Amino acid sequence: MTDTLEFYFDFTSPYGYFASLRADALAEDAGRRAVWRPFMLGAVFKETGNAPLADQPLKGDYCRHDWQRMAKMMDAPWVLPEPFPIAALAASRAFYWLDDWDSGIAKDFAKAAFHAYFGEGRDIREADVLAAVAEPLGIDPDQMLPAISEPAAKQRLKDETDKALERGVCGSPFFIVDGEGFWGSDRLWMVKKWMAGNRRW
Amino acid sequence: MTDTLEFYFDFTSPYGYFASLRADALAEDAGRRAVWRPFMLGAVFKETGNAPLADQPLKGDYCRHDWQRMAKMMDAPWVLPEPFPIAALAASRAFYWLDDWDSGIAKDFAKAAFHAYFGEGRDIREADVLAAVAEPLGIDPDQMLPAISEPAAKQRLKDETDKALERGVCGSPFFIVDGEGFWGSDRLWMVKKWMAGNRRW
Numbered sequence: 001m002t003d004t005l006e007f008y009f010d011f012t013s014p015y016g017y018f019a020s021l022r023a024d025a026l027a028e029d030a031g032r033r034a035v036w037r038p039f040m041l042g043a044v045f046k047e048t049g050n051a052p053l054a055d056q057p058l059k060g061d062y063c064r065h066d067w068q069r070m071a072k073m074m075d076a077p078w079v080l081p082e083p084f085p086i087a088a089l090a091a092s093r094a095f096y097w098l099d100d101w102d103s104g105i106a107k108d109f110a111k112a113a114f115h116a117y118f119g120e121g122r123d124i125r126e127a128d129v130l131a132a133v134a135e136p137l138g139i140d141p142d143q144m145l146p147a148i149s150e151p152a153a154k155q156r157l158k159d160e161t162d163k164a165l166e167r168g169v170c171g172s173p174f175f176i177v178d179g180e181g182f183w184g185s186d187r188l189w190m191v192k193k194w195m196a197g198n199r200r201w
Numbered sequence: 202m203t204d205t206l207e208f209y210f211d212f213t214s215p216y217g218y219f220a221s222l223r224a225d226a227l228a229e230d231a232g233r234r235a236v237w238r239p240f241m242l243g244a245v246f247k248e249t250g251n252a253p254l255a256d257q258p259l260k261g262d263y264c265r266h267d268w269q270r271m272a273k274m275m276d277a278p279w280v281l282p283e284p285f286p287i288a289a290l291a292a293s294r295a296f297y298w299l300d301d302w303d304s305g306i307a308k309d310f311a312k313a314a315f316h317a318y319f320g321e322g323r324d325i326r327e328a329d330v331l332a333a334v335a336e337p338l339g340i341d342p343d344q345m346l347p348a349i350s351e352p353a354a355k356q357r358l359k360d361e362t363d364k365a366l367e368r369g370v371c372g373s374p375f376f377i378v379d380g381e382g383f384w385g386s387d388r389l390w391m392v393k394k395w396m397a398g399n400r401r402w
């Protein structure tokens with residue numbers, strides 16, 4: 001696994017969305033492959049005692065403003081979806097169901113789901129929205145939707161989330177390079193330095 | 202006030218310490234003057250519902266590691282002080298007492314206090330430590346120490362903290378440029394861009 005950049009995120013995380021727009025290029029520039037890993041941020045919050053940023057007085061207002069200026073700066077499509085935040089379980093389960101089949105299609109699905117939620121404000125918990133996200137990628141919703149409500153799909157996401165917690169994932173986005181963890185979309189420069197081998201630290 | 206970069210911090214904040222090593226140069230490079238403003242981070246936590254990073258499961262471990270690698274990367278002196286975190290009221294009150302007299306000396310004191318705490322692990326709540334920090338700067342501890350236990354000095358820090366909260370300061374460090382706020386030592390690049398006038402956002 002030394003040739004990878006592991007990218008942990010939750011589909012309801014704006015900073016996860018911003019990082020998702022950079023993750024693949026970041027890895028490729030370093031001759032690595034980005035491995036995408038959605039997890040349940042709520043499980044991390046339970047562990048750390050944190051609440052969603054948007055729900056925190058002061059920080060909520062700061063972040064709503066910050067997301068907007070960050071999107072403008074990155075030329076990234078942006079709306080603050082309603083409802084927000086959400087428990088993006090279905091999208092995450094769909095990701096792993098696809099990932100077992102083809103990690104490239106799983107990534108394309110993740111990008112399309114992020115875009116649907118934060119680029120267009122569509123509620124990606126809804127079956128018809130997930131179907132609309134999946135279809136243009138050649139994914140059959142009539143296969144995907146029943147599959148992701150199976151106990152196996154639910155367990156898979158739980159297992160991946162447990163693994164993330166064990167590995168020290170403490171927020172979204174979170175990157176792991178050769179065992180070294182980096183939290184936050186503001187740390188892409190540090191991930192880059194680490195991958196380049198500039199490690200006096 | 203358009204020629205300033207306001208730098209809000211708490212003396213017990215490691216990321217505030219790291220930012221303090223850059224704040225003046227960042228402002229000067231943009232033809233501005235950094236205005237330092239310590240505040241009580243505890244009052245912000247009360248508002249946002251946050252706990253100190255070090256006390257949070259998962260995030261505490263992450264941050265302890267991150268502070269160390271950040272210090273190595275910046276070639277900054279670093280020890281995790283014991284006790285940590287602290288209520289750095291005395292140092293903050295001393296800062297404002299000095300600031301009313303000479304903002305340059307107040308900054309020198311702040312830098313020395315940060316260094317004593319995070320560079321050498323000395324407990325800057327202690328009167329003898331504060332005296333040892335102040336004396337080499339030509340500050341008379343026999344004047345300073347009684348002054349900062351006066352009700353006026355306590356009220357001043359409370360007022361500055363209230364003002365910070367009103368202005369949306371939601372963590373340490375926090376920068377304000379012409380009314381625009383930036384939270385975190387990871388956002389110096391954004392502060393720089395804003396000051397340079399690259400504001401498509």
